Amino acid sequence: xxxxxxxxxxxxxxxxxxxxxxxxxxxxxxxxxxxxxxxxxxxxxxxxxxxxxxxxxxxxxxxxxxxxxxxxxxxxxxxxxxxxxxxxxxxxxxxxxxxxxxxxxxxxxx
Numbered sequence: 001x002x003x004x005x006x007x008x009x010x011x012x013x014x015x016x017x018x019x020x021x022x023x024x025x026x027x028x029x030x031x032x033x034x035x036x037x038x039x040x041x042x043x044x045x046x047x048x049x050x051x052x053x054x055x056x057x058x059x060x061x062x063x064x065x066x067x068x069x070x071x072x073x074x075x076x077x078x079x080x081x082x083x084x085x086x087x088x089x090x091x092x093x094x095x096x097x098x099x100x101x102x103x104x105x106x107x108x109x110x
Contacts, residue, residue, distance in 0.1 A: 005054070016044065023047050029055075031066045038062040041070070048080040049108055067094060081107055 017026040024046045024110070031039040039062035041055030051068035071094075074082055078080045084091050 007064060013042070013044070029066060029070050031062050031069070033062070035067070039066040041066065045079070046108075048110075049083060050074050050079050051083040052085055063090075072103065080110065083108075 013026055016024060019027070025044065026072070027043045027045060027050070029041045030037055038059040039055070039057040041052055043050055043052045045051070055063065057066070059072065071082070083104075084096055087096070096102065
């Protein structure tokens, strides 16, 4: 199958990065160990909702450190909602829950 980060998506994210608005912008989250990038993710925000798009980790527990640090940053910045995308075991380990669409859309619009 094709990678989800196919050319039209790259173009859209690049345009948003180059021309952020007051309500929408892209974010790159990075965790470094010395000179080595060990974890990170790409995401975007619209209003008070941050959406994680994709992430990686190169060292044991570095993804956990990245998630916990990002949670603190989002909280301090006043984000009301963190959309983590698909439900996965490690996300449930953090206490995340699946939100049905009929509940998610009103939260997103708030």
